[in-house]
Amino acid sequence: MQILSGKEVAAHVRGHLKKDIEQIVAKGRRPPGLAVVLVGDDSASQVYVGSKIKACKEAGVQSFEYRLPKNATYLDIQKVLKECIDNDQVDGILVQLPLPPGINTDEVIALIPPEKDADCLTAGNLGRLFKNQHVIAPCTPSGVMEILKYYKHSLEGLNAVVVGRSQIVGLPMAQLMIQANATVTVAHSKTKDLKSLLQKADVVVVAAGRPKFLGRDFFKKDAIVIDVGIHRDENKKLCGDVNTEGLSKSSYSVRWCGADDDCDVVT
């Protein structure tokens, strides 16, 4: 198994970004600003938000953190979002999902203006992505494309499979790979014989949300496997949707990137 290090790609991207921002600031302009809105106390969301704030600091991006209690109302969230929208130091807004039950997520997302929609959550920006118009693509699929770019894996003409059909990962992932000229198959829980489908794939992006459910026998030799699943296993250790034990012991030269202590995905 060859490891495609998400950490290495993230450090590379942030290093470039830091230099660009330093140049902008040296010219007397303000650094870019990202507002992160977290509602409630979901533990995974708290980790994500913490990582985002940390990544902003490393790159020289100004971050604005808004934390609301889990019993916050739509009007409370609207008020915070208005503040982000009116703040001309904020270029992008990230509303951390999921929102607590009782809050209509679509109504909240519709409040984000497209030009400040940092995670392509709004219907308009998602539509622009599928129209091949210039838009900030969703973070996770963009991270996967960065990993492939960093390791100089061109997708042109390759057979790619995306496992998962979520609005935030699976579907935009497929679209970005179609734009990069891969032949893309979207597989999901109703797919029959996933194993034989994956065994023919040159590139597999796994975003199924099921811990360790794909083993080494699912991938062909030299396949590129990018696992965006992130879970805690029975020993509280980070794991993905792919069971890497078999992979690392195998003679297969699968090129793998996923969640463990050495190799987290780009965020």
Place this chain on the structure above:
Amino acid sequence: MQILSGKEVAAHVRGHLKKDIEQIVAKGRRPPGLAVVLVGDDSASQVYVGSKIKACKEAGVQSFEYRLPKNATYLDIQKVLKECIDNDQVDGILVQLPLPPGINTDEVIALIPPEKDADCLTAGNLGRLFKNQHVIAPCTPSGVMEILKYYKHSLEGLNAVVVGRSQIVGLPMAQLMIQANATVTVAHSKTKDLKSLLQKADVVVVAAGRPKFLGRDFFKKDAIVIDVGIHRDENKKLCGDVNTEGLSKSSYSVRWCGADDDCDVVT
């Protein structure tokens, strides 16, 4: 070859629609209204617009036809669209594409309010389609789904291939089939070995825009092939992207629907 008759499906759908509309009108309410906007003198577009107006008449839908010369400006189109938007007898607006060169199509489409966007042309509605939100899906992919529904072909668990990745047909077609639980592959001009990909497909939707480029050897026995391509061949006869000569003579029981005099697609 078993023919899936697009004409039969269209007649069935329009028959039902006609009854529904008659009931609405009997209750004293107005019939639904569709505005069709044609700019320029593209011959194919004139045929399409003619068919749409005819289909409206058959179903009892009130149609509003706007024809503008090919030298119409953005402001001319905007004026007509404003009339359609303000007219409360118009429920849906169809802007016939392509628009003449010199007109920015995206700017014109952005004028259509989402609630009157009858062909899912706006970015917001296309995004809602990929978010699984309720939206009027684009006409051609919706027609294909109607054909499959009429012939009681459930897509659940089937391997489907869409040939073509356009915003108006290929990509939303893939999404509608993913929603119907098919495992969907999007193939296109950069796909390597299209033949072996198609030979494994249970369902193929061809929207490549290349006359007669797929022959009988591309499909497996019992495959369902829906060809939305529409062209004139060297004898000025309607044809699709599939060369049906081989298909009709073969012992293959391919279930086919496409453009010829007996079997046009639902519009």
